[in-house]
Amino acid sequence: LAKTTQPISMDSYEGQEVNITCSHNNIATNDYITWYQQFPSQGPRFIIQGYKTKVTNEVASLFIPADRKSSTLSLPRVSLSDTAVYYCLVGDIGLTGGGNKLTFGTGTQLKVEL
Amino acid sequence: ETGVTQSPTHLIKTRGQQVTLRCSSQSGHNTVSWYQQALGQGPQFIFQYYREEENGRGNFPPRFSGLQFPNYSSELNVNALELDDSALYLCASSLGQGAATNEKLFFGSGTQLSVL
Numbered sequence: 001l002a003k004t005t006q007p008i009s010m011d012s013y014e015g016q017e018v019n020i021t022c023s024h025n026n027i028a029t030n031d032y033i034t035w036y037q038q039f040p041s042q043g044p045r046f047i048i049q050g051y052k053t054k055v056t057n058e059v060a061s062l063f064i065p066a067d068r069k070s071s072t073l074s075l076p077r078v079s080l081s082d083t084a085v086y087y088c089l090v091g092d093i094g095l096t097g098g099g100n101k102l103t104f105g106t107g108t109q110l111k112v113e114l
Numbered sequence: 115e116t117g118v119t120q121s122p123t124h125l126i127k128t129r130g131q132q133v134t135l136r137c138s139s140q141s142g143h144n145t146v147s148w149y150q151q152a153l154g155q156g157p158q159f160i161f162q163y164y165r166e167e168e169n170g171r172g173n174f175p176p177r178f179s180g181l182q183f184p185n186y187s188s189e190l191n192v193n194a195l196e197l198d199d200s201a202l203y204l205c206a207s208s209l210g211q212g213a214a215t216n217e218k219l220f221f222g223s224g225t226q227l228s229v230l
Contacts, residue, residue, distance in 0.1 A: 032216035034216070036219075041202070041223070041224070041226070042221075042224070043118075043204045043206070043222050043223055043224055044157065044219075044221050046218050046219065091216065102147075102159060102219070103159070104149075104156030104159075106154070
């Protein structure tokens with residue numbers, strides 16, 4: 001099972017770039033890396049997904065080195081509204097009768113201040 | 115908005131009771147999965163349904179059961195409630211069969227269950 005390790009918390013200020021690194025040493029060949037964002041009392045929301053190298057969308061960038069054993073979520077110029085928990089996930093095929101069983105860790109609590 | 119709705123938003127039950135939580139997936143999404151999220155923890159996978167058949171299950175006892183209906187709605191049933199069942203219950207729908215690791219999940223806002 002591919003597990004992930006990421007910092008428990010990070011603090012930043014408005015306007016700064018935030019980089020959250022996730023390690024996933026046991027990532028499998030067919031696994032993708034996906035990041036979700038969660039605000040209190042809401043469900044997680046998809047941010048970005050990648051397989052290798054770099055992916056960028058309107059919200060964030062995802063950097064994945066060649067060995068794919070880690071990945072870095074980059075949030076440019078954060079604002080107060082980016083305060084949330086960020087989860088790094090690596091796809092995990094369920095062991096009981098198939099089906100996708102995504103494994104969420106405890107995530108990284110990002111706090112953005114003025 | 116993810117297009118996934120859950121009801122009720124909050125629920126209070128007592129130990130030993132049974133509860134049914136409901137989810138309405140995005141139209142066209144054939145896969146629904148349910149997660150339990152305890153306070154301060156990440157969501158934990160309960161089970162997944164594809165076209166009304168369970169096709170994946172996490173480490174939860176049989177008193178956690180589910181149903182998926184052809185109209186993209188689903189239910190999570192929990193029997194013999196325990197205090198530790200107090201948590202946010204999330205459902206998520208996806209477009210595919212739920213077997214690919216790159217499937218994007220669309221989560222609802224959850225049902226906050228309190229067991230007293």
